[in-house]
Amino acid sequence: MALSTENERQRFAAIGRALGDPKRLCVLETLARGERSVSELSREVGCQVPNMSQHLAVLRSAGLVDARRDRSTVYYRLADPRVLDAYRLIQTIAGSDRERTSGT
Amino acid sequence: MALSTENERQRFAAIGRALGDPKRLCVLETLARGERSVSELSREVGCQVPNMSQHLAVLRSAGLVDARRDRSTVYYRLADPRVLDAYRLIQTIAGSDRERTSGT
DNA sequence: TCATCAGTTGCGCAAGTACGCAAGCACCGA
DNA sequence: TCGGTGCTTGCGTACTTGCGCAACTGATGA
Numbered sequence: 001m002a003l004s005t006e007n008e009r010q011r012f013a014a015i016g017r018a019l020g021d022p023k024r025l026c027v028l029e030t031l032a033r034g035e036r037s038v039s040e041l042s043r044e045v046g047c048q049v050p051n052m053s054q055h056l057a058v059l060r061s062a063g064l065v066d067a068r069r070d071r072s073t074v075y076y077r078l079a080d081p082r083v084l085d086a087y088r089l090i091q092t093i094a095g096s097d098r099e100r101t102s103g104t
Numbered sequence: 105m106a107l108s109t110e111n112e113r114q115r116f117a118a119i120g121r122a123l124g125d126p127k128r129l130c131v132l133e134t135l136a137r138g139e140r141s142v143s144e145l146s147r148e149v150g151c152q153v154p155n156m157s158q159h160l161a162v163l164r165s166a167g168l169v170d171a172r173r174d175r176s177t178v179y180y181r182l183a184d185p186r187v188l189d190a191y192r193l194i195q196t197i198a199g200s201d202r203e204r205t206s207g208t
Numbered sequence: 209t210c211a212t213c214a215g216t217t218g219c220g221c222a223a224g225t226a227c228g229c230a231a232g233c234a235c236c237g238a
Numbered sequence: 239t240c241g242g243t244g245c246t247t248g249c250g251t252a253c254t255t256g257c258g259c260a261a262c263t264g265a266t267g268a
Contacts, residue, residue, distance in 0.1 A: 001136040001188055004195070009126035011198050012191070016129070019120030021256080022113035032105040038215060051257060053216055058255095063201030072214050072265045082197050084105055087116070089190040091108070094115050096184060097167030125226080142245060155227060157246055162225095176235045176244055 018062035023047060024055050025087065027076075031065065032084055035077035122166035127151060128159050129191065131180075135169065136188055139181035 004012065018024060026045045030036055036044070042052035056076055059065045066079045078084065108116070122128060130149045134140055140148070146156035160180055163169045170183045182188065 001133055001192070003133055004129070006126060008195075008198070009129045012129055012194050013124050013126045015194050015198055016120055016123030016125070017255095018124075020117050020122075020124045021120070022110060022117045023256090025108070025113045025116055025120070029105055029107055039213095048258070049215070050217080050259080054256080057216085063197065069265095074215065080197055080200060082193060082200075086190060086193040086197065088105070089186055089193060090116050090119050091112075093167065093184055093186050093190065094112070094119055096186075121225095127226090143243095152228070153245070154229080154247080158226080161246085173235095178245065 015062045015064065018058050018064055019090065024059055027055060027059065028083065028087055031076060031078050035075045037073045037075055041076065119166045119168065122162050122168055128163055131159060131163065132187065132191055135180060135182050139179045141177045141179055145180065
């Protein structure tokens with residue numbers, strides 16, 4: 001593992017923070033099934049449209065999702081399949097932690 | 105990608121937030137080279153000992169690091185090698201995003 | 209041109225977080 | 239038992255974040 005500069009770590013941390021909210025993770029799970037408009041996402045995730053727009057802005061500025069405009073509708077999709085790899089890895093870590101913790 | 109429950113996502117998000125601070129990422133990079141005491145970490149990362157102790161508490165409650173006590177010294181180490189895998193993946197995503205963004 | 213629909217942005221509030229500093233606690237050597 | 243070292247905890251402050259609501263922008267269709 002190479003040492004990073006402070007700037008790089010700042011950038012990596014932004015991705016971490018983007019992954020640090022349950023609603024945003026729910027967005028990623030939804031987008032894993034295909035692209036969605038903002039209103040579709042807000043319905044499926046269960047929050048208001050302005051709130052969804054803000055979450056999407058966080059995800060986009062972290063580089064995790066991309067947007068495409070078609071007529072008056074904006075469709076979001078995962079920017080990179082590795083985003084899902086990272087999320088899955090986090091799920092695995094959380095899972096194995098639960099095993100160690102609860103003795104299951 | 106399977107859908108998660110709200111509780112699971114809360115747990116995954118805790119890991120994301122733990123990865124969402126540059127100093128904590130620096131701790132992970134340092135621990136990648138072997139276990140360290142709190143005072144060693146605070147010196148290498150560049151912050152005060154109480155602050156480091158708090159960051160370590162965040163990492164530990166997310167299940168990313170483990171602690172071991174030897175005499176009066178507490179040594180921390182990575183709880184799981186996959187933590188580094190996840191971090192590396194995040195670095196890769198950030199890196200490829202920079203390529204896309206800056207056109208390099 | 210005008211009303212409407214899809215998204216974004218601004219604002220205010222409540223909650224959470226990072227940090228420094230001081231105090232507390234646990235362990236160890238003398 | 240006492241002083242010192244190593245770490246954790248409590249407290250106050252400044253900053254950030256998630257959210258709802260209202261206002262705004264830009265594209266669409268009559």
